Amino acid sequence: MKKTRLLAVLLLLLTGALSSCTKDSADVDYVVGAWYKRSQFEGLARNGAVSFVLNGKAYVGLGTDGTDKFTDFWEYTPSTNTWKQCASFPGVGRYFAIGFAANGKGYVGTGYDGLNRLKDFWEFDPAANTWTQKADFAGSARYGAVAFAINDKGYVGTGYDGNYKKDFWQYDPLTNVWTQKPSFGGNKRLGAVAFVANNEGYICTGLDNGVYETDNWSYNPATETWTEHRKLEGTDTNGTGFDFSAVPRAYAVAFTIGNNGYVALGNKDTALLSCWAYSPTDDNWYQKTDFSGATRISGVGFGLGDAGYVALGASGSTRYDDLWILDSNADVD
Template identity: 40%
Template structure:
């Protein structure tokens, strides 16, 4: 989900990187979480999020009883949530959908109501606060996919339609049309995480047949090609991955700040509060200060002006609505 989208969420010691090796002498981690105003809607998990300009939008999801179709926007400067238009009447409530934003519009599709899987697709215009049905997603109806936007187009990839998937489709908002693109390499999966840094998209981890995927892949949209990056578990003879014991998982939240990605929370396989920072320049992961809210899965992450946030999710049968902001360079302060 991008980003589950559209979505669309990995820390107990700090790591010091030197080329392709690291030492683990430090026993502290860097980063600080600050509790913000709670999400205004019903507590929920497996929602979607997308960001337009300096506003984040969060909607759909599962509240423990019902699949939802409402949406809310978050203003980080004012620390306020505002209710926005719900999905159209014809659109079922759902969880495990995907979302992304392109050209000042938000897009949401796929998901499940607990019985049916969907391939419908909708566009949100913040100027009119209205949703419009668009060309359906051409892949099989599914849930647990990922969505992302890069180079002016949107993408939906992977997911579960009764079997695990690795297909990838591009949406062109100008022509309201879809086209098949290169499949995600190696493992088919659901409940992965996707993020965009620069002109590349990344899909990381996820699950397939109860097996956690230990892979990170980078997508180059200009050449429609994928590159498999370093494994996200301890498989090499070098030292750099000695502590890679808690990156891989499912239903993690993710956001990007200052050209680094932050993978937080999720099921690993138990519910987690771990946070990892990914640097695409070095292709290495660094353990950060743990998420300070309740450990959870199915939360959403988003960034506004290089400020990263995590909200909603579930811990066991408890649905959550708290919102937290992460500063990756600030010292930990338990009192804020």
């Protein structure tokens, strides 16, 4: 009888221990996503660089180390985890420029060379490994703007030209023409992020005269309309318990995996490591595992396949040349 009771107690304890380790347990906090180091960026450490993705490869270049303004460009192949240098950018070295890919080509423009705000605009052909100057950006010369591409057209908006901006422009690679579109629906801002989800372009975060913006807007190119989504304020009421007021920041990175947008790093009075995923399906934000590298601002982010990547950036006077990959579906205790 004593052995039977002892066995029952042990089974009860074991059952309780196993229950406390399950994903549904309220006693253990779980977040989703795991970060892993990849091949170090082959150029010099920097911040304020640009990136775009073409044919399953990422292209990264420009930026500054605090003194020099770079013009080199590099191609990253995820299948081999290797970097290869491309033709250098022909324009003046710069940082806080914009980049996007459309119609099989990469595009880079605007930015700051340390003295001047810029508006020149360039096309990169990966097959020929050549750059061609295109029509200047039709808005004012600026830096710290955002860009994305939908249906083989590029879109550029916000930034700083001596004043904070909210104008919004479309670039058509086939005609080499810029067309002004309805202005961004939120406040003017600098250092925001942009991503594409469900064939709409999203712009959020950033600073307007020292205020961290808490709105999130999407642009539908078919209807040329802006729609405001869930504010980055307060706590979720759908059961996740996530505090959305932790999402606003400036000089962060963003990328797209599947139909979800991701925002990571940056600063909000202090440097941040947190990473958040936005789902347009339920207009909700989900916290992911904190970035595993050092805190930083003004890095680059890009999505390749079913993974997101973060590279470069700065923390104080320190510049980084590391590359990290996010497995967004990995469970982490």
